[in-house]
Amino acid sequence: MKTIYSFESVKAYEKYQGITESFNKRLLDYQKVMEKDFALTELPKAFVWTSAELATTVFSEVPIPAFTNKDVIYMSPDLAEWRQLFLKQLDGKDLPHIEQFYANYSENQLFTIAAHELTHHSDLFEDEFDVERDDSIWFEEGMCEYLPRKLLLSPSEFNEITAVESELVKVFTEDYGMRSLNEFGNASYLGSLSSIMFDYWRSFLVVKELVEDQFDNDIQAVFEQYKRWHGDGRKMPLTVFFGVAE
Numbered sequence: 001m002k003t004i005y006s007f008e009s010v011k012a013y014e015k016y017q018g019i020t021e022s023f024n025k026r027l028l029d030y031q032k033v034m035e036k037d038f039a040l041t042e043l044p045k046a047f048v049w050t051s052a053e054l055a056t057t058v059f060s061e062v063p064i065p066a067f068t069n070k071d072v073i074y075m076s077p078d079l080a081e082w083r084q085l086f087l088k089q090l091d092g093k094d095l096p097h098i099e100q101f102y103a104n105y106s107e108n109q110l111f112t113i114a115a116h117e118l119t120h121h122s123d124l125f126e127d128e129f130d131v132e133r134d135d136s137i138w139f140e141e142g143m144c145e146y147l148p149r150k151l152l153l154s155p156s157e158f159n160e161i162t163a164v165e166s167e168l169v170k171v172f173t174e175d176y177g178m179r180s181l182n183e184f185g186n187a188s189y190l191g192s193l194s195s196i197m198f199d200y201w202r203s204f205l206v207v208k209e210l211v212e213d214q215f216d217n218d219i220q221a222v223f224e225q226y227k228r229w230h231g232d233g234r235k236m237p238l239t240v241f242f243g244v245a246e
Contacts, residue, residue, distance in 0.1 A: 001031075001043040006050040006059075016077045019107065020049045023077065023114055030115050033151060039123040045071045047114075052076040052085075063193055066113050073117040079110055089193045093171060101164050108157065115148035124223050126230040136238045138181040139226060142203030146211065147219070149204075162208065165201040172198050181206065181245075182237045206244050214242070 003024055007013045027047070034040035048059070055065035055074050064085070065076035076082070086102035125140045149158050176191075176198045184199045207222075215221045229241045239245070 002046040004046050004048045006048050006054060008051070008054070012051065016049065019077045019079070022107075023111055026111055027114060027118060030118065030148070030152065034119065034122060038119070038147070040118070040121060041123050042121065044068065044073050044118070044121055047073045047075070047118075049077055050074055052078055052081045064196070066117055068117050068120050071121075073114075075114055075117060077110075079105070079107060082110055082113075085193070089197045090168075091192070091194045095167070095171065098164055098167065101160065106157070108153065109161065112145075112148040112152055115152060116144045119144040119147050124227075126227070136226070136230075136234075138184040138199065138203040139207065139238055141184065141200060142205075142207030143222075145200060145204035146207045150211075162205070165204060169198070169201050169205060172201075180237075181239055206239075210242060210244065 005013050005020070031040065050059065052065040055076050056063055059074050060067055060069065065081070067074055083102055083105045086105060087099060090098065120140065127136065127140065149161060153161070172194055176195050181202060184203060210222050211217060211219050225242070229238055
């Protein structure tokens with residue numbers, strides 16, 4: 001996997017050199033874990049470090065500056081901009097303790113976003129990036145949130161982000177809770193930032209429940225059942241198959 005830097009000036013590149021070099025080394029370690037335990041057999045062609053502006057206006061129109069486009073990952077390493085983005089997703093709701101969490105969002109938490117994008121390339125997921133995906137996008141996105149957090153964060157960091165997103169789901173359920181998890185897909189990105197993130201929060205929490213409660217922390221067993229659902233022809237929504245809230 002090639003590492004590419006796409007910034008509009010040498011000064012911008014130098015500004016993020018420290019964090020991108022650190023993340024590149026950590027991604028190699030995470031890659032080895034994924035290759036060993038989670039069927040990462042083919043790497044993306046490149047990981048492109050770029051600015052949030054370029055990521056969301058030139059390389060895509062998705063308002064989140066981290067994404068995979070076919071076999072290339074794009075991400076902004078700007079921690080300050082990520083903090084502002086996460087504060088923006090609160091839609092001005094009065095949540096001072098959550099505001100404090102995102103105002104101090106850590107570099108370690110940010111790294112899990114980079115790892116999230118690499119996790120998408122695991123062969124354990126049955127859908128492909130270049131085809132329309134339905135029925136199970138929540139599972140892939142939720143697992144891509146869960147695995148890096150579980151493997152890379154400390155228990156206290158993991159519990160903190162879980163508590164934050166659990167509360168956010170409760171706060172925003174009145175706004176967005178009427179739609180099914182099975183609707184998570186390309187259309188999800190047409191709404192507001194909070195609407196987009198609501199599906200990510202829910203997906204993470206449902207996958208966490210699956211792994212830790214229903215399957216007694218056996219991640220591989222969850223994937224085995226997911227594979228069986230796919231192999232049997234997806235005869236029902238994956239939420240129904242797993243018996244989780246839609």
